[in-house]
Amino acid sequence: MNYTQEGNIIGLDTNVLVDMVESKDFKDNIRQEINLGVLKIYTTNIVLAEAREVLKRKRGYSNEEATESLQNILKEFNIIKIEHNKEGNELGKQWLEDIKKKVRIKEFKTFPTDCKILANLFKQVKINVYITEDRDIEKTVKILKLPFEVRIIGEASQIKDFEVKRFLRGRFKEKRKSFHKHYGLH
Secondary structure (H helix, E strand, O other): OOOOOOOEEEEEOHHHHHHHHHOHHHHHHHHHHHOOOEEEEEEEHHHHHHHHHHHHHHHOOOHHHHHHHHHHHHHHOOEEEEOOOHHHHHHHHHHHHHHHOOOOOOOOOOHHHHHHHHHHHHHHHOOOEEEEOOHHHHHHHHHOOOOOEEEEOOOHHHOOHHHHHHHHHOOOHHHHHHHHHHOOOO
16 A cells, blocks of 8 residues: 555654654655545544654754744644553553563553554544654554554655655565665664
8 A cells, every 4th residue: 555645644743753853854754655545644632642752852852843844844734743542542441451462562651642543543543554764553453453554664764765765655564674684674
């Protein structure tokens, strides 16, 4: 599935939003790739809270600067924020329990929240594409055979403009794997 096909509903994770705030090139590449054929773009209140904390703790933003920067991205890209609800959180817990029986997750401390984010986006707004940097999420979706696609992109600060486009298009898988391995992104 190509996520620029007409009718796609995209969900964005925390690091993608942070990179959109931090990198004009990354933001421009995202814009080029999702302008055509995308019905809507969503994120959640938890993703925004996490992104604000990353901007503050790791990037030196004040609370006001981080909040304003994220609000600007939401407005610029017409990203709709949804609130987590009980049904979505319960589905996320179920996915977590199912995946724990099948595979070991590297970054487990954040993974339960990631499952809730993903489940809320899926249950509430029926995303069919989720854009993230997290390989554990990609692995989870494949193992559980969830009915949406995950697109893995590289962190904006670690890849060149051409590489961002390559990741977003989902091409050159072997080169992408080699690149991730080389930069310790796997």
